[in-house]
Amino acid sequence: xxxxxxxxxxxxxxxxxxxxxxxxxxxxxxxxxxARTLWTMLADGTMAGHAxxxxxxxxxxxxxxxxxxxxxxxxxxxxxxxxxxxLPLVSALMPxxxxxxxxVFILWFGLGNTATVLVVFYAASFPMVINTWTGxxxxxxxxxxxxxxxxxxxxxMFWKVVVPGASPFIITGLRLAFQRAWIAVVGAEMLAASxxxxxxxxxxxxxxLNADIMLASLAVIGLIGFVFERLVFGSLExxxxxxxxxxRTAKA
Amino acid sequence: MIEIxxxxxxxxxxxxxxxxxxxxxxxxxxxxxxxxxxPSGCGKTTLLNMIAGFFAPTQGEIRxxxxxxxxxxxxxxxxFQDFAQLFPWRTALGNVAFGLEMKGVGKAERERVALEQxxxxxxxxxxxxxxxxxxxGMQQRVAIARALAYNPSVLLxxxxxxALDALTRDEMQRLLAEVWRETRxxxxxxxxxxxxxxxxxxxxxxMTPHPGRIKAVxxxxxxxxxxxxxxxxxxxxxELLRHLTQKEEER
Numbered sequence: 436x437x438x439x440x441x442x443x444x445x446x447x448x449x450x451x452x453x454x455x456x457x458x459x460x461x462x463x464x465x466x467x468x469x470a471r472t473l474w475t476m477l478a479d480g481t482m483a484g485h486a487x488x489x490x491x492x493x494x495x496x497x498x499x500x501x502x503x504x505x506x507x508x509x510x511x512x513x514x515x516x517x518x519x520x521x522l523p524l525v526s527a528l529m530p531x532x533x534x535x536x537x538x539v540f541i542l543w544f545g546l547g548n549t550a551t552v553l554v555v556f557y558a559a560s561f562p563m564v565i566n567t568w569t570g571x572x573x574x575x576x577x578x579x580x581x582x583x584x585x586x587x588x589x590x591x592m593f594w595k596v597v598v599p600g601a602s603p604f605i606i607t608g609l610r611l612a613f614q615r616a617w618i619a620v621v622g623a624e625m626l627a628a629s630x631x632x633x634x635x636x637x638x639x640x641x642x643x644l645n646a647d648i649m650l651a652s653l654a655v656i657g658l659i660g661f662v663f664e665r666l667v668f669g670s671l672e673x674x675x676x677x678x679x680x681x682x683r684t685a686k687a
Numbered sequence: 688m689i690e691i692x693x694x695x696x697x698x699x700x701x702x703x704x705x706x707x708x709x710x711x712x713x714x715x716x717x718x719x720x721x722x723x724x725x726p727s728g729c730g731k732t733t734l735l736n737m738i739a740g741f742f743a744p745t746q747g748e749i750r751x752x753x754x755x756x757x758x759x760x761x762x763x764x765x766x767f768q769d770f771a772q773l774f775p776w777r778t779a780l781g782n783v784a785f786g787l788e789m790k791g792v793g794k795a796e797r798e799r800v801a802l803e804q805x806x807x808x809x810x811x812x813x814x815x816x817x818x819x820x821x822x823x824g825m826q827q828r829v830a831i832a833r834a835l836a837y838n839p840s841v842l843l844x845x846x847x848x849x850a851l852d853a854l855t856r857d858e859m860q861r862l863l864a865e866v867w868r869e870t871r872x873x874x875x876x877x878x879x880x881x882x883x884x885x886x887x888x889x890x891x892x893x894m895t896p897h898p899g900r901i902k903a904v905x906x907x908x909x910x911x912x913x914x915x916x917x918x919x920x921x922x923x924x925x926e927l928l929r930h931l932t933q934k935e936e937e938r
Binding site: 578581582584585591595602675679 | 739740741759760761763764765767769771772774775776785786788789790817818819820833834837
């Protein structure tokens with residue numbers, strides 16, 4: 436409810452500015468114009484096409500990052516030499532913005548999906564590695580002892596104790612990774628995508644002064660990000676670590 | 688049957704070597720309830736952890752059923768003090784079934800056995816509850832059921848009720864005495880609570896710190912269920928306290 440109020444006030448302010456005549460209408464389109472453009476793009480399927488391309492890229496990159504992050508994170512937590520080898524690399528590479536790699540990837544792999552997916556992968560990998568590594572080390576040693584006393588070892592210990600024990604960290608890692616991936620994909624598409632994608636649409640619309648298309652695409656980017664964050668990752672958390680009492684809901 | 692023969696555990700710290708346990712020997716007969724009593728630092732938990740197989744003694748030998756202890760094993764069940772020992776991602780039933788799952792027992796069978804164990808600790812109604820919905824006392828009962836579910840011959844308990852309030856603790860002691868009577872496990876129970884030891888044990892082993900040594904062995908031959916207000920009960924408590932407070936003459 437409070438969210439609705441803040442959104443409404445912001446929208447009214449924007450509309451007032453758009454109608455004030457201070458700026459050219461093509462540059463600051465009114466909200467109804469943006470809505471109409473959005474509707475047209477949704478109706479003829481172009482927006483869905485762009486969104487599907489973007490989602491495909493984001494989930495390819497995120498999937499690769501999750502896999503790499505989980506494997507590397509668990510190995511780093513388990514084996515000291517692996518930790519010693521990869522930790523300096525992670526620390527050195529993590530501060531580099533993923534978008535800074537885009538020109539390099541374009542040079543190596545050309546414009547298109549490969550470069551975009553790699554940028555997403557780069558952005559999403561670090562939260563996965565760091566969180567898995569931390570989560571595995573934060574597993575309560577009492578669980579390991581109890582499980583060991585009950586005959587668990589090797590694979591059973593890993594899958595039935597370490598993985599669920601580390602899950603609060605892993606789920607948070609996945610959430611952070613998605614956010615970073617979603618931010619990265621739009622940027623990467625502006626530089627590296629050649630015909631499709633929400634980021635590409637915005638960049639392309641700039642050439643034709645189509646501010647309404649740009650704003651409509653931004654709205655879709657925000658909405659998809661919001662839906663995934665709240666619905667997908669929110670329910671993943673509610674169904675697991677929150678249900679198990681491993682994390683708690685904030686007090687009212 | 689547990690035999691502990693001349694067990695010593697020494698470990699190195701930055702201030703030199705520390706004798707956590709020095710030359711401890713005792714035996715527990717089949718179905719006997721033995722309590723290890725002593726102040727913190729007397730090595731009672733260390734001794735229990737060696738029986739559990741978490742680490743090996745520096746010297747001496749521990750045998751269970753004639754076989755030397757070498758690491759952890761399904762012949763021993765263990766209950767810790769910390770409620771957090773349960774797996775939060777498993778229901779009460781799932782926790783109790785864990786050991787059977789590791790043994791490769793089928794799902795239907797292990798759930799049947801687990802439910803039976805929960806009935807033993809009077810928690811069958813909470814089979815589907817997650818640990819965080821259970822009180823501390825209930826969580827410890829689940830932990831006891833979990834340690835018994837795969838039918839070990841020995842039950843090792845490390846101050847399982849120390850973190851509970853006094854009323855719940857009394858209730859849990861009664862329940863444990865009942866569970867022990869029904870299952871006839873050999874129990875080694877660590878506590879710093881003298882009354883608890885007299886209430887539960889067939890034999891109390893008194894330990895003193897620096898270095899951790901066995902000071903005295905006091906048999907408790909009172910009929911069960913025991914009345915903690917009877918004269919004989921209090922006499923036993925006094926005897927244990929005397930051993931615990933007395934300075935060692937030879938030192």
